[in-house]
Amino acid sequence: MTTQTTASDTPSAPAAGTQTGLIGIPPLLGRALATAGGALTVISTFLAWTWTSDFPGDLTVYGYPGGLQVLVLIGGALTTLLGLASFGVKGLRWLVPAGADAALKFAALATFGTVWYTVIAISVELGGLVNLEPGGYLVAVTSLATLLGALALPFRRPEPDPIDPDDSRWEHTRHRAAHSWETVKAAFSADAPPAVRRLPAYAEILVIVVVLALALTVFTYGIGTAYDELFIGFLITAGFGFGALSKSGLIAHASQITSRHQNITVCGAFVTAALFPFTQTDDQYATLGVYILIFATVALGLNIVVGLAGLLDLGYVAFLGVGAYAASLVSGSPSSPFHVHFPFWAAVLVGAAASLVFGVLIGAPTLRLRGDYLAIVTLGFGEIFRITANNLDGTSGPDVTNGSNGVSSIPNLDILGFDLGAQHDVGGFTIGRFANYFFLMLVITAVVVLVFRRSGDSRIGRAWVAIREDETAALAMGINGFRVKLIAFAVGASLAGLAGTVQAHVTYTVTPEQYLFAGPIPPNSAFLLAAVVLGGMGTIGGPLIGASLLFLIPNKLQFLGDYQLFAFGVALILLMRFRPEGLVPNRRRQLEFHEEAEAPTVLEPTGA
Template structure:
């Protein structure tokens, strides 16, 4: 007789447990005090002179008033001090660190240290040695080093609460909140982390959202308005570590929860803040960058429908931007247009969007039955076919439609209801130039794209896209018409790209085939558009906007790295995929997918016979 033993495995989701901390060289309370003191000293150092000569840009020779890179060190020191004080449970400040302050302290200390030491190195290299440093510079170096040493002595890991899923409601949300409160309370007893904040009145939450949007406008304006390479590199260092610090503190998730509760207010506030950008500029120098960032980011958001929601890898998406730009240019009254047609702008932009939609359907219909790499290869081929076709439609190799390599030039400025977008206007005492005018127009197009994306993602077709992205075979088995659903995504994404292309044609005056290659030094192109979606966060609204802004701004500002831009770009993507594969602004579901091992439920095994 053979005895058989069966084993029954029961999976039980255990409550989140605090991760054991690895201690540093100092006791935690002394390490926090040292880091906080280092942050305060860093703030003081920003008011001292760092060099004796104004030859280094930013004028770092003044006592009592920060300049240039000193402002960035001041911001880093302020973050370090705030997070350090919040670790003591000071009323009001503990709201800033719902997931504990230690990780935020460490990253803020890195921000102050890296920015200050980079500045001193830049001064020494540019002016010819460390002899050009004033005592205030050495004070800043020592202050940031003290803060860093204190932060390095903190425990390496802290107890963290699991971020809430904005889509979770009802009893599941109640259990989540209750578990987080208990775990955070235990963390308060053992590690000094802050207790969860009380529920705030609605008007306070809206005020917090408004403050966050205002800070976003300040950061965006400062990044665009940096006047020299050293300042922009320092800005990237401070912004990168600062963003990581507030994210580790849980502040990003806390603000995201507030914006989810007040979505309409946040959407309106975001566009009001963006509309205020031209009024912060004295001329069109940086408004040019602003309008091009909007074009690039808006097209990336359209691609996010195809890639982020439907999961279709499109490597030729920039061709739809080109179709919209060429279609609008041909009917906008350009003297070089072979058609000789001049339509009002609202008709021209509809022509551009309709032409892109038609091409999206024509290309998608025969190819969307393919999946994965095969679809990517076909879309890549479509992008190259478009570029070669417009090159050959020059009257020699083919019909005279696009003027070949010369493109369509001298596209006239828009005039809507008597408002000339090419002229300078005065609004409330502010001078608004040509590119600022187009910035407002492109902002309106971006608003349309955001609303379309949001409504589509929350609709039945949006849920079908997500189902196909996760498992197309299973989705079809549940009754979803995979081909038709993917074709709708392809056509909608192409239409949104056509809208942006119609505006781009009027902004740049000229459209040429070289603007719409798969990869070249100047975005937008298909490679950078896809990278913007991945970098920002697939399936989100703000992710591609942020990713597009970064990928356009960084190459534009760091012109001295023109020979190494693609190398730096590739290295940044590798590091991103290693440390944050879900993107800068992650969708909660995708974040759980990429960090499944970190948040896996405990498994208990029960044996029986």
């Protein structure tokens, strides 16, 4: 008789009551402690945590959570639901298709981290623990109990299939066949976790709508955090909460649903993004929104070069600068030496064409290089562009870019009589200048996404992937490597120039200092590359999400001063350690970094 040892951590899995985690108490007791602690934490958010409103968020109100208490409420509710699902409560098993124990640990960490950060912040800012009300002490104890209960849950990983080197090929094949049959039987046994059933099409579309609405809510909350302490708590809750949903299998399940309805998901994502300005009462956060879209669009263009073609470009921000300078010089700026004012569509074509030409001129002599040599050359191009723009000031060179002063006083766009620099009333909502540019940039992002999808699925896209995986093998199969890489370079450069035309009008001024290799605030080449890698190379959603995070987080961490980049670097290290394939990885990269996930099930003999 055999039993199944799987990666599942549901309570029904074999030996769940005999294995222990970091805390030497029975897992069943730990699960109960974590669930009860999460419920008590939710209750404690309705109590006052401090006696004075000097701490931001006003945590002195009974019966109404506010500020950081809302984040703790969300973390405690998630912990409670996952704990109940781990007990097999009917109606909640869908929350944990991949098992509950690992997800419960992350949810408990989210709750504990936010609570204790708040307690410590209150003590430091107000002058000691004496400033805590009974609710503050209660939530500290209950969140600690929740974490201890979660740490008592067992850790189990799938083991690799042992291969006997003395077995012949026939014996090994027969062993694997018997192994597979036993695995199939075990999958239908009572001990195996239930398989996730495929939902009807209308239900899957409803799931996509819910996911997009949740994403808009989280993004709007994060970008609109009113004070620094709330944003730190948001990062803790959102980071560990995402880990909990990922470990539970909900993220993977939602990804499968969206992959089956890609067109609906993409259209729904743009509709959701278009709703963002209507959630804002002024242009304060719409400003961040339009800059995030510019950064994300450029990152998506870089994803063609790096993610699809596998070409490491360290000077990509220069193409953004070429497009911005070209558009600013023909858009009616008084500091432009050309003294022309092209309409928007013509300025867009000029910016994209200028970047395309520079992409071909730089790529033609350099793309015969590979790897680190190509990276060094592109890094040099980025620096050459910035230095050249500084020198074209009429003194060191021709008067074209006005040197370090840049091209200033760039007028607002006027498209078909619609002034993007003025406020407009739409359906009772007042749409300001940055909201207007947000909608324009959203249209340009849609164009870039369309180009990325069509090119990635085309013959040239498959050639890019072949070059990325093994250039020597691709050349042996008849692919013209130089031509394919030059097309990738040119397309990526033109998309960056397209975004640069809008950036020039949004910022009013284009200066060389905006296009550095690295700096505290994006966009720059280092942040663009990080957005592609951290978001997920070769995907559409990855660079968009990665760019959003990499632009938002540094802006919100400015209160740290000199420690801003240190904290940001630590966050990047943790993300690459625990999510090396990116936030939205494709299947190939996910298997490269998590081969243990594909390890076959191990069957171990047990007593009768």
